[in-house]
Amino acid sequence: MTTLGLHHIGFTVPDMDAAIDFFTTAFGAETVMECGSVDVDDTFMQRRLGVPNGCKIVDQRVIQTGRGGSLELFQYSGAQGAGIKTNNEVGAMHIAFEVDDAFAAADRLKASGVDVLDGPTLIEGGPMDQLVWMYLRSPWGQYIEIVSSNGPLGYEADGGSKLWTPSEGV
Secondary structure: OOOOOOOEEEEEOOOHHHHHHHHHHHHOOEEEEEOOOOOOOHHHHHHHHOOOOOOEEEEEEEEEOOOOOEEEEEEEEOOOOOOOOOOOOOOOOOEEEEOOOHHHHHHHHHHOOOEEOOOOEEOOOOOOOOEEEEEEEOOOOOEEEEEEEOOOOHHHHHOOOOOOOOOOOO
């Protein structure tokens, strides 16, 4: 087996239309595929997707933001979880978008009412030297990060493998 790269990240949202509106407004997302509901039985849902009986996919869409992997969004009916995990909990996750200027993006996101945490923060020194980062929360509480760079990152001075970023080759 040869792994070619990251294809997509999938996660569940409580309201598909609100999620699409958020990603379109905040990040210029484009919906590239609308699958709608999935009409399968409980056994299929449990054995292939690991969800409990009574849960159904009521909407499934794939969106693209710039270059890189896609986001696959699901909205389920049925039992709901306890909500978004905090970043210190096992299983917690976030997604990160690279932008050309995290400071300008932060100003625009704050002005449009997005729940932005403190920052952006410029890292000075160490392997992430020159990375600018900031966290925000989607309307349903999903953690999202924006990053930009003021030049090569600190670890790049040592040579070796380099992280792929959407700005590669631009």
